[in-house]
Amino acid sequence: MRYQYLDARLREAFDDAGLDRGQRALLQGVLRALDPDAHLGEHVAGLNSAFLAVTRAQTALDSHATEDQPRWNLLRRIVTTSLACVDAARPAYALGGARELKEARRTLLAVDAAIAADGQRFDRQVAAAAARELDPQALEAAVKQWITPLWNGVELPLRARMIAEVAVVVAVHGRDGRHLRTDLLRWLKKPADLHEVLWPQPRRHVVALVVRGARVLRHLEELLPQARQEPLHRNRLPKDDFLKDAVDGSSVLVRLPVSAADAHTAALLGRRVLGEVLDQYAAGERLTELNIAPLWQVSGPTGRVTRGTEHQRTLNNAYPLTAYWPAELRSAMRVANLARQVQASRAPMASAGLAWSALEATGLDPSRIGWLAKACALQMLRQHLVSLHVVVTNHDSRLRVELDAHVPTTGVKHHLKSVDAWLEVLVPHNRPKGQLKAAQDAVTALAENEGGLVRDLVELWRARLADSRALARWLREQEDTAAAVLEWLYVTRNLAFHAGRFATPVDELTAQAGQAVADLTLEFLGNWRTVERQRGEPETAVVEIYRRLAQRYDQLEARLRRAGSVRRLSVEDISGPDEKWWSRVVSS
Numbered sequence: 001m002r003y004q005y006l007d008a009r010l011r012e013a014f015d016d017a018g019l020d021r022g023q024r025a026l027l028q029g030v031l032r033a034l035d036p037d038a039h040l041g042e043h044v045a046g047l048n049s050a051f052l053a054v055t056r057a058q059t060a061l062d063s064h065a066t067e068d069q070p071r072w073n074l075l076r077r078i079v080t081t082s083l084a085c086v087d088a089a090r091p092a093y094a095l096g097g098a099r100e101l102k103e104a105r106r107t108l109l110a111v112d113a114a115i116a117a118d119g120q121r122f123d124r125q126v127a128a129a130a131a132r133e134l135d136p137q138a139l140e141a142a143v144k145q146w147i148t149p150l151w152n153g154v155e156l157p158l159r160a161r162m163i164a165e166v167a168v169v170v171a172v173h174g175r176d177g178r179h180l181r182t183d184l185l186r187w188l189k190k191p192a193d194l195h196e197v198l199w200p201q202p203r204r205h206v207v208a209l210v211v212r213g214a215r216v217l218r219h220l221e222e223l224l225p226q227a228r229q230e231p232l233h234r235n236r237l238p239k240d241d242f243l244k245d246a247v248d249g250s251s252v253l254v255r256l257p258v259s260a261a262d263a264h265t266a267a268l269l270g271r272r273v274l275g276e277v278l279d280q281y282a283a284g285e286r287l288t289e290l291n292i293a294p295l296w297q298v299s300g301p302t303g304r305v306t307r308g309t310e311h312q313r314t315l316n317n318a319y320p321l322t323a324y325w326p327a328e329l330r331s332a333m334r335v336a337n338l339a340r341q342v343q344a345s346r347a348p349m350a351s352a353g354l355a356w357s358a359l360e361a362t363g364l365d366p367s368r369i370g371w372l373a374k375a376c377a378l379q380m381l382r383q384h385l386v387s388l389h390v391v392v393t394n395h396d397s398r399l400r401v402e403l404d405a406h407v408p409t410t411g412v413k414h415h416l417k418s419v420d421a422w423l424e425v426l427v428p429h430n431r432p433k434g435q436l437k438a439a440q441d442a443v444t445a446l447a448e449n450e451g452g453l454v455r456d457l458v459e460l461w462r463a464r465l466a467d468s469r470a471l472a473r474w475l476r477e478q479e480d481t482a483a484a485v486l487e488w489l490y491v492t493r494n495l496a497f498h499a500g501r502f503a504t505p506v507d508e509l510t511a512q513a514g515q516a517v518a519d520l521t522l523e524f525l526g527n528w529r530t531v532e533r534q535r536g537e538p539e540t541a542v543v544e545i546y547r548r549l550a551q552r553y554d555q556l557e558a559r560l561r562r563a564g565s566v567r568r569l570s571v572e573d574i575s576g577p578d579e580k581w582w583s584r585v586v587s588s
Helices: 008-017 021-033 050-067 073-096 096-120 126-134 134-145 147-152 158-173 178-189 193-198 263-284 327-343 347-359 366-392 401-406 418-426 434-450 452-466 468-497 507-535 542-563
Strands: 201-214 228-232 251-259 290-301 305-309
Touching: 008 021, 008 228, 021 147, 021 158, 021 452, 050 073, 050 096, 050 126, 050 134, 050 158, 050 366, 050 401, 050 468, 073 096, 073 468, 096 134, 126 178, 126 468, 134 158, 134 251, 147 158, 147 366, 147 542, 158 193, 158 452, 178 263, 193 452, 201 263, 201 434, 228 366, 251 263, 263 290, 263 305, 263 507, 327 347, 327 507, 347 468, 347 507, 366 418, 366 434, 366 452, 366 542, 401 418, 401 468, 418 434, 418 452, 468 542, 507 542
Parallel strands: none
Antiparallel strands: 201 251, 201 290, 228 251, 290 305
C-alpha cells in the first residue's frame, strides 16, 4: 500500500467514528502532506504557505542584517516571492489571522520599497527592524485555531487551501506522519481535543543509537552533558537483543534525552544531534569512519519503548533516468544522489545546498530561476493529474471497469498509457456519450465511494478544468511557489557554504523541497533527452530547454486566459521537446 492515508484501516476508523466528508478530508489532507511518497505539489515542503513564506523572509532579513547574507538583490527576490505566496494564501486567513497576515504583508512591502529605492545602499538596520516586526508565530497560532471551523465545515476550494496551511504548521511543530497516523487511529476510538493530537506538547524522550567505528567516545559527556554511553560487544549481547544487528565491530551505545512531540521525531532529532557531535570526532580521528547505525530505540515520557529503523524504500526492478549517459546531466545526477544520501533529517543545510548544486550543474544560474519555476509548474500539472488517477482508482476494482475501458493502464501498478485519455474524462463535456460518459460516471462513483480527500480532489480538478482561467490561476500559483522554493534554496546554499550556517528555521522542509525540485527537474530533462536520442537528434542545451519550457508556459497561460475551455489542452508531452500542448483531439 503506497498511500497510508487511504488505507482500509483508516477508512474503517473514519466510518466507525462517523466522520463526514470535510472531517475526513482534513485528516487525510494533513497525512498526505506528511507522506514521504507525496510528490512536490502534494508534500508539505512544496505547498504554498503564508506561514512558511513569512518564516523564510524573517530568516533572510535577520541574516542580512547580521551577516550581509543574502545580499541586497537576492534579499529582494526572497521578499518578492514571499509576498506572492502570502497573497495566494490570503483567502484562508479570512477565518482567522487576517490582521496578522496584513501586518506581515505591510512589512514585506515596506522592505521591498526600501530595497528598490536604495539598491546596494539598503540599510541593514531596516532589515533588522523588519525581521523584528515579522511574527510567524502569530500566523502559526492563528492557523491552529482553524481546526474548529474546518471540523464544522468549510466549502471547497477554501477548505483545501486551509488544510495545506494546517499541514505546514503540523510539520514545523515536529510531527512524523507515520506516528501521527497511529495517534489519529487511537484518537478516533475516543475523540477528545484534536489540537492535542496535531500539536502535542513536546516532552522528554530518551533516544538510544549505536555509533559504529569506536568502542568509547572520549569526552562525550562534556560535549553532550546529558548523554550516556556503553561499549558494545556483539558476542556479549543476548541472542534476542534488538541491538544484535546494529553492532558491527567496535560499537558504542549512546543514550541522549531530547524534547519532541513523538517518538519518531525524537529519533530524528537525536540522530541529528549525535551526528553533529560526531563531526568533532571525525575531525579528531581523520583515519577512522564513525557512523550511526540505522536502528534506533526511543523511551517515551510514559516509559513506553518504540523501536525502528531509518525508512528506506526497496523495489524489485530499478531503472536508470536514461538508458545512456547524457553528458550534461551526469554531474547533476551525481550531486543530486549525494544530496539524497546526506539526508534532510541529518544535515538539512548541506542537503539543501547540494540540491541547489545539482541544479547548478545543469547550467542553471540564479538569474534563470524564473525559467525553471515555469518548467516545474508544467511538469507539476502532469504530476497532479497522474496522482489523481492513482488515488481515484486506489480501492474498488468493481467500480473501475468502465473507467479502465476508456483510460487503459499497464503493469501491476496500473500506470496510465495516456495521461490525455484521463484528462478527457475529467474535462466537462456538454453531452458525453457512450464510453466517455460511462468513464465519467465511474469517476463520480469512485470519488463518492472513497469520500473525504479523494472526493475533494476530483471536484477541485473538475472545477479547474471547467474554467480555463481557473487553471491558469492554479498554474501561476505553482510557478510562484516553485520560484519561492528555488530562491530560498539558493539562499540556503549561500548560508551553508559561504556563511557557515548549519541550521535555520524550517531547514528540513527546505532540504526536502530541494531534493524534490532536483528530482522533478531531472525527470523532465531525462525524458527530453530520451526522446531526442530515440530520434537521433542532437542534444538541446539544458539552459535552452529551460528557456523553451518557460516560453511554453507563458504561451499556455495566455491561451488559457482567453480560451474559455481547456478541451484542446494536452499534458502527455507538456514538458517534452514537441510543441503539442494544445493539440488534443476533442471528442464529439
